[in-house]
Amino acid sequence: MTEIVNVQGLQKSFGKFRALSDVSFTVNTGEVVGFIGPNGAGKSTTIRILLGIINREAGDAEIFGKDTWKDSLEIHKRISYVPGDVTLWGNLTGGEIIDLFLKLHGGGDKQKRDSLIKRFELDPKKKAKGYSKGNRQKVGLIAALSVNSDLYIFDEPTSGLDPLMESVFQEEVEKIKESGKAILLSSHILSEVERLADKVVIVRQGEIVEAGTLDELRHLTRSTVTIEAEGDVAEMASVNGVFNFKQKDNQATFSANNQYLNDILMEASKLGVKKFESAPPTLEDLFMRHYEG
């Protein structure tokens, strides 16, 4: 497993506004890293630095061990990128634009292109001006997925796609991942990240607030517990490690700090449990904590 992307202590300001104050993470081969955070957190800014579109003020950003600003050309030969809002030249057709991107990238696979056009159900003969948001996005995706790269960078790639197309995209990403390529995926669709990502990096106000595998992150947080008992479930409210307690008749739902799970079970067993369900936190739960906090 080699390191493909390595970002350390990245900083960037726009005028007085500090968009990134400390961003560090890595992406390895065969790994999908989910890059998530609230609007304006600095995800796209980080990605633009990785692509050499803008320059950082401090910190290191390397891809394939090369500097993203100075050696961008070398890097670009081996990466693919899809922005969250693909804009196209209105007077060219989708097919022409895809061909152009493949050519400018080099190393495009014509057969792959044709099969992707079919899978994404794109009409390549239409002028881009007439494409809907989702169809524009497809043009960007097809162009990026038809070339053979070692690193794929996606910034909200599925915004505007319908659920069917979204799952086509996810299948394609899984294929890429299996062939050992690295993927950086920024997205607001948490189910997508949950399905695809091995590692999650959460950024907020230009800083990394959490990073690790999903399992690791889950461990640090709370599970959602639903309990039904013969005794008075209200007693559970005062147990250590119980939060957000809600009761309805003799049924209660609360979040439980994973560290205190044992204590909670002991207490509950005194009440004559009829039902005890514990759901691991979804990425959404995890995420909400950071969004709100």
Added chain:
Amino acid sequence: MKEKFAQWDTLFVLYLKRDWKKIIVWILGIGLFSAAFVPAFEEIAKGQGLLGMYETLQNPAMISMVGPTPVETASDYTLGAMYAHEMLLFCGLFAMIIAALHVVSHTRKEEDLGLSELVRSFQIGRQANSFAAIVETIFINVLLAFFIGGVMMSFGADTISAEGSFLFGASVGFAGIIGAGIALVMAQIMPTSSAATGSALGIIGLLYIVRAGTDVSNVDLSMFNPLGWAYLTYPFTENNWTLLFFAFIFGLIMVVIAFALEGSRDMGAGYLPEREGRRYAKKSLLSVRGLFIKINKGVMISWLIAFILMGVAYGSIYGDMQTFLESSEVMKQMFSSSGVSIEESFTSTIMMVMIGLVSILPIAIVNKLFTQEDRSLLSQIYATKVTRTQLFWTSIGLAVFAGLVGILLAAGSLGGTAISAMGDSSTMDTLDFLVAGYNFLPSVLFFIGLAALALGWSPKLGKVVYLYLGYSFVINYFGGILDLPEWFSKTAIQSWIPRMPMENFDTPIFITITVISIALMAIGYLGYSRRDMIEGT
């Protein structure tokens, strides 16, 4: 009917609130430009000034630029007559262009940006937006007319009467309304806002050039030109108010046509059909150069056609020149004593004007690179093996190419038409015209250099290059009429270059300006290769 325009008044008030700064600059800018030169003209008029100016402006080159005067003898040429003669056409044209740009930016452009979709989702009529925009533009032009009239009158100069002042103002105002009408129609027909802007400006330019031809050959024909209904009102002399009635009717018809067209089209669509395109790209598209050519093709072809038309229009005047010379004893003396033929003198002036216009296209091509950057069109391309060096120099190369071809077509069509119009009496051959045209090549390169500099260091200033071009144009335009101080006229780049064939070619100047221009491009490149790309922020 009512439903279609529902709430237009709300939008109108909103526009006034949103645009008030622009409106003030607009009215002050055009208003003062139109009205405030009265004291300067009083200076010119002193002594033999009026007489001299009358003769100067009888020159066909001058008529083709500033228009005719109804005054038939130099002794009747008053201050007012001169002011209207020299200023009205130009001010009207100016008002027209600004109004056309404003109308497109408030109608078609908002549609393309998706703003009208949001507006229309409220309880607002389908055509309320266009109606509010046109009413606003008319309102501004009415204010402008009164402002000009008031300011001109306030100087209390002899022969600048109240009636003439307000007619002058009204003529400028109506020119604006005509421009707005043309733009509103184009906004419906064309498939995009930039095509609408381009075609509206193209039509205005064409009207201007056509009238140059008819003014010299037969002024009555200029009366059929919408532009004529504004600049042929002859304030301070004939005070021909009735022409404004035609202007009013024309504006009204344009607006009615535009609303009929808008009523039956879909939002975001135009009337020109969209053809089905290619499934795969042609080989010629598959490079940065191929892409840039494709993107700029529309603009390039329309401008190049405009250059040819311009050359033909000015070229056709040459046939009338000798006849013209026969009719004026003073002119005849003037030319025979200077040793320069009237054709050569005309060529020198017109060539400078034409090559000034040719510079617009290369500037547009360089600025286009930033427009694309700003609209995030290039984001996916940055992530390929395409370098900034390629993007920058391909744009510059294309701009230089467009400049070379533009000069060839403008000078060539001028020469070709002129020679055939002059017949046997021709004193110049095509090569003379081409040499006179390429003599100005350094000025075109200089504008490309300025645009490149802006692109590299402060891309938002790219538009300012047009301003400087407009400024140099005005300096050159008035340089022939007013006696500007040397240093002042030298602020326009073209003033450094000798006017061929009247003057001799100056090798050091040619080389110096070329080298400076290339240096500007190189400095621009340094900035471009270093700066952050800007994407829609």
